[in-house]
Amino acid sequence: MVRTCPAILMVGTIEPRKGYTQALSAFEKLWQEGLQVNLVIVGKQGWMVEQFIERLRIHPELNRRLFWLKGASDEVLLRLYGSCTAFLAA
Numbered sequence: 001m002v003r004t005c006p007a008i009l010m011v012g013t014i015e016p017r018k019g020y021t022q023a024l025s026a027f028e029k030l031w032q033e034g035l036q037v038n039l040v041i042v043g044k045q046g047w048m049v050e051q052f053i054e055r056l057r058i059h060p061e062l063n064r065r066l067f068w069l070k071g072a073s074d075e076v077l078l079r080l081y082g083s084c085t086a087f088l089a090a
Contacts, residue, residue: 015046019090
């Protein structure tokens with residue numbers, strides 16, 4: 001998933017204050033411009049994000065350049081931290 005091109009990792013419960021909506025919008029612009037980069041989101045659904053979760057579920061880049069892991073073991077998360085290009089805390 002993250003070895004084909006640079007990958008940016010976001011970790012944490014999906015909540016309005018954590019910038020996931022803005023981050024996804026930014027990545028959509030990057031993808032439209034032809035940039036090959038992955039966005040990897042690790043976190044469960046939080047409160048007041050139903051519209052964003054639906055946006056994720058039907059996103060055309062889901063499991064292509066957009067990855068959402070609702071839960072990940074410590075081992076998987078450690079591997080992601082080690083293999084992703086950068087961490088984004090929006």
